[in-house]
Structures are given as C-alpha cells and as structure tokens.
Amino acid sequence: MPSLVCAFAGDKEPEMRAKVISRLVTITKLQNQLDTCMTVTPDFLSLLGDANSSVPSKPNKGKFKETSASDKSLPSVSQEKGSTTAATPTATTPTTGNNMDKVQPYFRKLDMDVFAVLHYAPLSKTIMDSEMHTAEREELAIQPAQLLFLLQDLYNKLSSSLSAVGFGARWRKLATSSDKQNAAGSDSTAVQLAEKVVELMPALRDHIENTHAFFQSTNIRDDDGDSFSPDYPAQCECLTLLFKILAVFFAWPQLSDPMYSPLLHQSLEILSKSPHSSVSKDIGLVAKGACVYLERFCEHLPLLSCTRPYVTLLVSICTACQSSVAQKRVAKICTQLLKHSWVESTMETTQQRTEALEYLLKYHFEWSVEPLKAVEEMCTKAVPELIGEDGGQGVSSIFPALSSDNFPCFYKNMMITVVSQIKAIPLPTKGAQPSSEVLLDRLQSIHLSANVLHMLVTFVKSFEKRAVLSAALKYGTLYIEALLKFGMPVIDVEFRPHKDEVLTLLKTLQKSTRCFQTFCGHSKVKRDTSLTNHVPKLKKILEMFMFKVMEMLAHHDCQEAFSVGNLRNRDLQVNTHIHPHITIYIIIH
Numbered sequence: 001m002p003s004l005v006c007a008f009a010g011d012k013e014p015e016m017r018a019k020v021i022s023r024l025v026t027i028t029k030l031q032n033q034l035d036t037c038m039t040v041t042p043d044f045l046s047l048l049g050d051a052n053s054s055v056p057s058k059p060n061k062g063k064f065k066e067t068s069a070s071d072k073s074l075p076s077v078s079q080e081k082g083s084t085t086a087a088t089p090t091a092t093t094p095t096t097g098n099n100m101d102k103v104q105p106y107f108r109k110l111d112m113d114v115f116a117v118l119h120y121a122p123l124s125k126t127i128m129d130s131e132m133h134t135a136e137r138e139e140l141a142i143q144p145a146q147l148l149f150l151l152q153d154l155y156n157k158l159s160s161s162l163s164a165v166g167f168g169a170r171w172r173k174l175a176t177s178s179d180k181q182n183a184a185g186s187d188s189t190a191v192q193l194a195e196k197v198v199e200l201m202p203a204l205r206d207h208i209e210n211t212h213a214f215f216q217s218t219n220i221r222d223d224d225g226d227s228f229s230p231d232y233p234a235q236c237e238c239l240t241l242l243f244k245i246l247a248v249f250f251a252w253p254q255l256s257d258p259m260y261s262p263l264l265h266q267s268l269e270i271l272s273k274s275p276h277s278s279v280s281k282d283i284g285l286v287a288k289g290a291c292v293y294l295e296r297f298c299e300h301l302p303l304l305s306c307t308r309p310y311v312t313l314l315v316s317i318c319t320a321c322q323s324s325v326a327q328k329r330v331a332k333i334c335t336q337l338l339k340h341s342w343v344e345s346t347m348e349t350t351q352q353r354t355e356a357l358e359y360l361l362k363y364h365f366e367w368s369v370e371p372l373k374a375v376e377e378m379c380t381k382a383v384p385e386l387i388g389e390d391g392g393q394g395v396s397s398i399f400p401a402l403s404s405d406n407f408p409c410f411y412k413n414m415m416i417t418v419v420s421q422i423k424a425i426p427l428p429t430k431g432a433q434p435s436s437e438v439l440l441d442r443l444q445s446i447h448l449s450a451n452v453l454h455m456l457v458t459f460v461k462s463f464e465k466r467a468v469l470s471a472a473l474k475y476g477t478l479y480i481e482a483l484l485k486f487g488m489p490v491i492d493v494e495f496r497p498h499k500d501e502v503l504t505l506l507k508t509l510q511k512s513t514r515c516f517q518t519f520c521g522h523s524k525v526k527r528d529t530s531l532t533n534h535v536p537k538l539k540k541i542l543e544m545f546m547f548k549v550m551e552m553l554a555h556h557d558c559q560e561a562f563s564v565g566n567l568r569n570r571d572l573q574v575n576t577h578i579h580p581h582i583t584i585y586i587i588i589h
Contacts, residue, residue: 017120024117024146031149034103110153112196117142117150118203144234147207151241154200158245161193162252190254197249198263201270204242208297211239215300233347236302243309246271250316264320287321291329298333304342304401305352308359311337315363331367334360341400354409357401361413372421372448375414379455383407387462408467414456415475418449422482428489436497443494443501446487450508453479457515466528469519473534476516480541483509488548495556506549513542 120142142150214235229235249255255264265286272289291314301307311334318326337360344353368374382396386404396402402410425442434442453476460472495502520539523531 247313284323334364365417425486
C-alpha cells in the first residue's frame with residue numbers, strides 16, 4: 001500500500017488524488033490498530049525479532065537513528081475511537097507510540113515524491129442518485145491523522161540527512177545502522193533533500209496557517225487544558241512537527257555557505273510571503289521579515305512545550321543569516337511568550353514544560369539589548385510579586401509564566417545570565433590599554449551585575465527551595481571565579497580614578513559573599529550531599545577573592561578601608577551553629 005501511494009502521489013488527476021488520500025486514511029487506521037494490539041500484547045515484539053533475525057531488535061550503541069513520533073517534546077495522539085479505555089492509548093499514556101518505533105524497520109520507507117500530497121487542495125466528491133441528481137457532496141482533504149503521518153516521516157528523513165544542530169542532544173536517539181541507512185527513503189543527497197524542502201515550503205507554510213486557524217477557534221479547550229475537539233492532540237503534534245521540520249532545514253550547516261545563499265534567500269522569501277527580490281538584498285532584512293511573519297503565531301500556541309520548536313525555528317533562522325536585527329526580534333517574541341499565561345495540560349509533562357521555559361529564558365536574556373537590565377527588571381518587578389506576608393500571589397502579573405512552582409527554573413537562568421555577562425568582559429592585553437570611557441563602562445557593568453547578584457542571593461531565604469539553594473551555590477562559585485579572572489583587572493585599574501565607586505562595589509559584593517557563607521553553613525547542617533558537594537570549592541573561591549581584595553587595597557595604600565573579623569556560621573533561619581573551623585572575612589569600611 002505505501003508503494004501505491006508513492007507511485008501515484010504526484011498525479012494531478014482529482015480521481016487519483018482522491019484514491020491516494022483514501023490509501024493514506026487506510027494506512028493510518030492500520031497503524032492505530034497495530035499500535036493498540038501491540039499495547040495489549042507486548043510479547044509480540046520479541047517473537048517478531050526471533051522470527052526475523054535479519055532486522056535487529058535492539059539499538060546498537062553509538063549509532064543515531066531517526067527521531068520518531070514518540071519524541072518526548074511532542075504530545076502523543078489519542079487513538080481510534082470505539083476502543084476500550086484499557087486497550088486504547090490516550091494522550092496521557094506515556095508509552096503510546098513506542099510500539100510503532102520498534103516495528104518501523106519492518107515497514108517500507110516512503111519516497112520523497114509522496115510529499116506532493118501536502119500540496120493537495122480539498123477535493124469535492126459528488127454522489128449521484130438513480131436519476132443522476134446530486135444526492136450527496138463529500139469533501140476530501142488531508143485530515144490531521146494523515147498530515148501527522150506524512151510530517152513524521154518527513155521529519156525523520158530530515159533529521160537523519162541534515163544536521164539538526166538547533167535541537168540539541170536530547171532530541172536525538174540511538175538507532176541501528178539499518179535505520180539510519182533507510183531513513184532518507186531514497187538515494188537523495190542532502191542538497192537535493194534541502195531543495196525538496198524548499199519546494200514543499202509553500203505547503204508547509206499553508207499547513208502552519210491552517211493549524212494556527214484551528215487553535216484560534218473558540219471552545220476547543222476548557223479551563224483545565226483538556227480539549228473538547230478530538231483533533232486537538234493531533235493538531236498540537238502537527239504544529240510541533242511543522243516547526244521542527246523547518247528548524248532542521250534552517251539549522252543545516254551548509255545553508256550558511258555563500259554557495260547556497262540563493263537557496264536561503266528563496267526559502268526565507270517563501271516563508272515570509274514576501275515578493276521575490278534580487279539575491280543582493282540584505283539577508284538580515286529578509287530574516288527579519290521571516291521572524292515578523294512567524295511572530296503572528298506566538299499568541300495562539302496551544303502548549304508551553306510547543307514554544308521550544310517554535311523558538312528553535314526562529315533561532316535557526318537567525319543563526320543561518322547571522323542577523324543581529326532578527327535576534328532582537330526573537331528576544332521580543334520570547335518576552336511575549338513569557339508574558340502569556342500557560343495552562344497546564346495532560347498532553348505535556350512537567351519536564352517538557354521546564355525545558356521549554358529554560359529555552360525561552362535563555363534567549364529572552366541572551367539576545368536582549370541589555371541582558372543584565374532584563375534580569376534586573378525580573379528581579380525588581382516580577383519576583384517580588386511572589387513574595388509577601390501571606391506567601392505571595394503565586395503567579396506574577398508581569399510575567400504570568402513565572403510562578404512559585406517554576407521559580408527555580410527562572411532563578412537558574414538568571415544566575416547563568418549574570419555569570420555569562422561577567423565572562424563577556426574582555427581580558428586585558430599587553431600594549432592595548434582600553435580608553436577610560438570603555439573601562440568605566442565595564443566597571444558599571446560589573447557593578448550592575450553585583451547588584452543583580454545580591455538581589456538573587458536574597459531570594460534564596462525567601463523561597464528556601466533545594467533547587468534554588470543548589471543553583472545559588474553552583475553559579476555563585478562560577479560568578480566569583482569569573483569575577484577574579486575578568487572583573488578584578490578592571491576594578492584594579494579603576495580603583496584610583498573611581499575610588500568611591502569601587503568601594504561601593506566591594507561592599508555590595510561583601511553582602512553576597514556573606515550570604516554564600518551562610519548557604520555553606522546551612523548545607524552542612526542539612527547534610528545534603530548534593531549541596532555540600534559545592535561547599536569546598538565555593539569556600540576556596542571566596543577565600544581567594546578575599547585575599548585578592550586585601551592585596552588590591554594594600555597595593556593602593558588603602559589599608560584603612562578594611563578590617564578582618566570572624567564570621568559566625570548560621571543557617572537560613574539565622575540560627576548560629578558551632579563548627580570546628582572559623583570563617584575569616586574582611587569588612588569594607
């Protein structure tokens with residue numbers, strides 16, 4: 001049956017196209033029935049492997065295979081109607097779809113010609129009565145189940161033939177060499193496959209718009225995130241796959257090569273629906289136009305987990321075009337997505353939601369005009385809404401995606417951003433002294449990062465969550481390390497011309513280091529191994545920082561600016577604990 005679909009998919013006759021669609025419907029029904037049967041008979045797979053030993057039943061280590069429909073980032077599709085609850089896989093069943101992955105090597109692979117079905121327009125079928133009058137008119141079109149079947153196969157081919165660097169290692173799985181060999185379904189090269197994707201791009205764009213229109217319709221979800229429409233899970237998966245297919249294409253490394261710049265131009269123009277222009281047009285403007293076109297879909301994404309492939313597509317476009325203008329647009333889109341209130345759904349797991357949030361936060365901070373200002377805004381406006389006498393509101397009104405439950409995810413990414421901004425300071429080079437204005441800007445940037453770090457450190461006592469404390473210990477160590485390597489040379493040079501600013505900066509850092517010492521004491525009291533593993537390195541780095549500051553102050557004849565004292569070991573509840581080791585610290589006056 002797949003061979004018949006592949007043979008006649010490119011036929012332009014309406015009758016043949018109707019038959020192709022009917023064959024696809026039959027294939028998807030058979031797959032659903034097979035998946036249902038294998039769910040209640042798990043021993044069938046082992047018997048099948050014994051009967052045909054030529055097809056390996058277990059993946060070989062170190063081999064890649066095509067990413068399948070059971071990808072963790074995708075919601076699973078509810079199976080055919082009429083089955084019992086025990087035998088029918090649902091959207092909430094995590095094992096649904098894994099059975100089909102295991103038997104894929106036994107199926108015939110589809111050719112690239114079959115994807116001409118994506119271009120099919122709706123067909124009208126007229127049924128005549130005995131008197132040759134129109135008795136019934138039936139509309140034939142690709143339904144979500146058939147669209148999902150085709151998109152899954154297309155994504156498998158692309159992810160095997162093109163390097164999907166935009167998705168990361170978690171989105172790839174191990175497979176046998178035979179799976180990888182048959183994934184493309186033909187002898188097409190990567191270039192030919194990329195050209196084929198460009199031919200399919202108008203159809204893919206139209207399907208994105210149709211799926212987006214479905215989610216724009218009303219009364220398809222209730223307040224608990226459950227869908228009223230039976231096509232809702234399949235539509236979610238189709239939209240996710242559409243974004244992933246385009247993201248894999250734009251993440252193809254050779255696409256940024258000047259040899260393939262016409263292909264990149266053509267694909268972006270098709271995606272953004274812009275009129276064809278000369279290749280000499282600035283690629284950055286074309287990329288911005290594509291991002292502007294894709295921005296229209298961010299308001300009606302069905303699930304939080306769908307935002308990751310959506311943003312990955314935008315990031316892949318910016319990376320391929322190397323456009324800073326488009327990057328700012330992506331940062332704006334990520335901000336809009338964070339300001340959206342996402343309803344939890346049974347079609348996605350907590351891990352998927354967390355990974356999507358981390359991806360949004362990464363580019364919200366990293367590609368914003370001033371990353372530290374973005375972190376400061378969240379610390380001063382959004383996070384305080386979660387803190388109050390009655391335990392806080394639970395959800396931020398400025399960033400509705402931020403809540404008390406997922407605050408550790410936000411906290412971790414804010415700490416990562418602060419550390420990365422310190423590491424972005426250039427190292428001093430001999431014979432190339434920067435101007436005083438540049439040094440002053442760097443000093444102000446360090447001062448801002450110290451203020452933001454202090455705000456982040458104080459949040460640990462307000463939330464008292466293990467994940468928050470662990471992130472504070474880990475990234476606090478990295479921050480002090482980066483400050484010693486990249487920040488202290490700037491502070492040392494700017495001490496004499498801006499003594500008051502430097503002393504204010506050191507006082508701010510002193511408040512944070514005292515909190516770090518408290519965190520170390522609290523970790524020892526709790527005897528949590530995952531926390532205490534960070535303590536020795538953090539204490540060593542804090543000691544190095546203390547002696548570095550003392551050395552700098554002594555070098556500038558400013559010994560009166562500090563004194564040495566003993567720090568009492570306390571926990572987060574400000575309870576004093578006696579330890580055999582005494583912590584020494586300096587006091588900036």
